[in-house]
Amino acid sequence: MHVLRTPDAAFAGLSDYPFAPHYVEIRDRATATPLRLHYVDEGPRDAAPILLMHGEPSWSYLYRKFVPPLAAAGHxxxxxDLIGFGKSDKPADRADYTYERHVEWMSDWLTALDLKGITLFCxxxxxxxxxxxVAAFPDRFARLVIANTGLPIGTGWSEGFAAWLAFSQRVETFPVGFIVNGGTTRxxxxxxxxxxxxxxxDETYKEGARxxxxxxxxTPEHASVAENKAAWEVLSRFEKPVVTCFSDKDAVTHGGEKIFIERIPGAKGQPHTIVKGGGHFLQEDAPEELVQIILDHIARG
Incomplete structure (x- = not known):
C-alpha cells in the first residue's frame, strides 16, 4: 500500500481552525501498512467524550464551530479525520479504500484511545x-445524534444520491471545496x-474521496450489505438515547431520519429535529443550533 501524506504547509493559516494536531498510528490489518490518523482533541481529557464524525469529501474542519463551545461547556x-481525508494519511490506490477497511481503521483508532461514555454526532x-x-462497541457509546446520513442495506437510493454518484465518477478534476459549497445553503x-x-x-491525494x-x-450486490444488516440488528436493540436532526434541504438524505426513529428503541419519545434551511453539510449552515442539540441531549441524561 503506497501512502501519501499532505504536507503540513498546506494547512497553514486556515480560517477558524486553531486546534493543535493529534495523531495515532494504526496499521492496516491486511497489509500491516502504518497509517497516521489525525484528530482534534480539545477540552478536559477526563470528561466524557463527544465524538464528531465527518463524511465525504470533508474533514474535521467541518466541525470548527462545534469544538470551542462544546469544550467550553466542559466536554x-x-x-x-478519516483515512484519506484532512490531515490523515491517504492511500494512493482507489482499491485500497473499502467500507470494511474504513470501519477497521476507525475501530482501531477508537480502541487505541480507549474512548468510553461517548456522545456521537455523525x-x-x-x-x-x-x-x-456503535454496533461493534455499543457499550462505549452513551448516546447518539444522527444527522443527514444512513446505514444502507442494498435496498435503493435517492435521486439526489444517484446524481451525486454520477457526478463524482465522471468529473475530470474532483473539486472538493466546490462540492462542499454546493452542499450548503449559505x-x-x-x-x-x-x-x-x-x-x-493534487488529484493523486483524492482517491479516497473519489x-x-x-x-x-x-444494491444487494454491493459489499458490506451483510455487515450493515448485522449492525442494524444491534441498533434495533440500542436503548440509550438517540436523537435525529436531519435538514429539510438535503436532496441526498431527505426523510432518512424515519428509519432511525422507527427502528432504534432509544429514539422513541426523543425530541427529534428537522433543521430548517440546512443543506447536506448542515454543520456549515446551522452550527449553533446543532451544538445546542448536542448539549441538550447530554443534559437530559
Whole structure:
C-alpha cells in the first residue's frame, strides 16, 4: 500500500481552525501498512467524550464551530479525520479504500484511545462508519445524534444520491471545496472553500474521496450489505438515547431520519429535529443550533 501524506504547509493559516494536531498510528490489518490518523482533541481529557464524525469529501474542519463551545461547556471533544481525508494519511490506490477497511481503521483508532461514555454526532459517511462503530462497541457509546446520513442495506437510493454518484465518477478534476459549497445553503467564503481543498494538493491525494460514493451499499450486490444488516440488528436493540436532526434541504438524505426513529428503541419519545434551511453539510449552515442539540441531549441524561 503506497501512502501519501499532505504536507503540513498546506494547512497553514486556515480560517477558524486553531486546534493543535493529534495523531495515532494504526496499521492496516491486511497489509500491516502504518497509517497516521489525525484528530482534534480539545477540552478536559477526563470528561466524557463527544465524538464528531465527518463524511465525504470533508474533514474535521467541518466541525470548527462545534469544538470551542462544546469544550467550553466542559466536554472533551474529538473530531478525527478519516483515512484519506484532512490531515490523515491517504492511500494512493482507489482499491485500497473499502467500507470494511474504513470501519477497521476507525475501530482501531477508537480502541487505541480507549474512548468510553461517548456522545456521537455523525453525518454523511460519518454515520455509515460511526454507526458501525456503535454496533461493534455499543457499550462505549452513551448516546447518539444522527444527522443527514444512513446505514444502507442494498435496498435503493435517492435521486439526489444517484446524481451525486454520477457526478463524482465522471468529473475530470474532483473539486472538493466546490462540492462542499454546493452542499450548503449559505455561500462559503473563498477561505472556507480553500480550507476544504487544502488536504488535496493534487488529484493523486483524492482517491479516497473519489471512491467513497461507489462504496455506499445501495444494491444487494454491493459489499458490506451483510455487515450493515448485522449492525442494524444491534441498533434495533440500542436503548440509550438517540436523537435525529436531519435538514429539510438535503436532496441526498431527505426523510432518512424515519428509519432511525422507527427502528432504534432509544429514539422513541426523543425530541427529534428537522433543521430548517440546512443543506447536506448542515454543520456549515446551522452550527449553533446543532451544538445546542448536542448539549441538550447530554443534559437530559
Amino acid at each position: 472533551r471533544v474529538l473530531a478525527p 453525518q454523511d459517511w460519518g454515520g455509515l462508519i460511526g454507526l458501525r462503530l 455561500e462559503l467564503t473563498p477561505a472556507e472553500v480553500a480550507a476544504y481543498d487544502a488536504p488535496f494538493p 471512491q467513497f460514493p461507489t462504496l455506499v451499499p445501495i
